[in-house]
């Protein structure tokens with residue numbers, strides 16, 4: 261059973277991917293927080309004139325709203341009122357700001373409002389008071405002064421120094437990162453949960469497999485114990501049948517099914533008397549006919565074993581021949597179930613290459629010749645080459661410990 265994760269079947273690989281993604285996203289989030297924290301402490305400078313600024317959302321506008329003649333201070337005879345407005349069209353609030361406004365002519369400050377005003381030569385330095393200390397995003401704050409000017413007056417360039425209060429939660433990227441982190445965690449938890457569930461299922465499946473293997477092996481040993489000369493026969497036939505099925509393109513699960521079926525192909529021998537099965541000499545016709553009934557007995561024993569498809573067919577038809585001269589139903593060609601055609605070849609090969617009561621084991625080359633010779637008469641001519649290939653590859657025969 262595959263433990264299918266989101267990324268791969270390997271939970272440890274998935275865990276590594278989650279760790280990397282989670283660490284990367286968290287690092288990006290921390291980076292973002294640090295960046296915004298630093299931005300909050302940074303002092304920005306913007307230069308501008310009445311026409312505006314080059315590239316900032318923050319700017320100061322002004323107008324000379326009143327003008328009159330003065331005679332109080334010698335030389336300074338022009339009274340003027342300047343109204344300024346500081347606008348923040350950006351996304352962050354402005355605080356700790358200071359404006360430096362350059363006037364073209366000398367002047368004295370008569371009065372001012374909404375800030376503290378300090379004069380340095382022609383330069384006017386404005387700092388906010390309580391009212392103007394913070395300019396929220398989208399807001400405009402006003403301040404102004406009355407001055408007595410030496411000469412015809414106008415405002416040149418200004419500089420504005422300020423800090424901007426960025427709220428990280430206003431940034432879409434912040435929420436995108438939070439969402440990505442939460443999604444990663446959710447996927448990770450789901451994967452872990454699935455992994456645990458699959459692990460429990462796999463353990464249970466392995467237990468069942470072990471019970472099955474031990475039960476079938478026990479059955480196979482019971483069958484083979486009936487005839488001391490066929491020790492390990494059922495296990496070898498099962499293995500050969502599985503190997504043939506594998507070469508024929510059966511899936512792993514199907515190969516396993518073929519293996520189980522191969523193990524019990526001779527189960528009908530349980531119903532044959534030991535006197536015949538273990539007879540050292542040649543069998544007479546009656547005894548031979550009795551032995552042949554093991555296929556029908558096997559078919560009968562396994563007929564209700566529905567959980568393993570075709571298991572009864574394996575026992576019932578493994579002595580049928582391709583030419584129809586086999587037993588007991590005399591099926592022919594592809595009318596014989598494929599599982600039985602496979603087991604027939606596996607069974608015959610093992611019968612030839614194992615010692616018998618009446619003879620020694622025959623050489624593998626002899627068995628190969630027999631298989632080749634009988635392809636199309638006794639054996640399925642399409643399956644024989646598969647078995648020959650396995651023999652040539654050295655995969656067959658196998659040694660099985662009993």
Ligand SMILES: [Fe+2]
Pocket residue numbers: 525526554578579607
């Ligand atoms: Fe048999």
